[in-house]
Amino acid sequence: MSMDGKFSLSSAWDMLRSRGECIGWAHVAWHAKAIPRHSFIVWMLYSRRLCTRDRLINWGMIDSNECVFCGAEHLFFECGYSACIWRHVLQRMNKYRAVKGWSFESDWYSTEFKGKSFSSLLGR
Secondary structure (H helix, E strand, O other): OOOOOOOHHHHHHHOOOOOOOOOOOOHHHOOOOOOHHHHHHHHHHHHOOOOOOHHHHHHHOOOOOOOOOOOOOOOOOHHHHHHHHHHHHHHHOOOOOOOOOHHHHHHHHHHHHOOHHHHHHHHH
16 A cells, blocks of 8 residues: 555555665666667676686687777786777767776766756767
8 A cells, every 4th residue: 555545556666675775887788769789788797797718718618708890808907909999988978088897887887867858878
């Protein structure tokens, strides 16, 4: 029942489901204009369930942990090629700064594009 004592589906749903902790990156993946496939990939990435090369090598599915772009062993923005692409994306968004590691970039992205403004929507 809702606060006024009337039954509604939303109040029943709120009673049945369990509320977890608030996740800071949820607005990046799940928003009204999101493409479902993109939301799912972002959810997998932040949940650390995306099949990156380091995970695939641990499972024995591949033999090499080398970066497909430069041949070194690293993840995400530690690659010079990936960092260059991200730097260009940042510049297109009028953000001029050095590219840092994955944890910094994901935290920055989660806090930078909050809200319902057009620039936040475009950034997501």
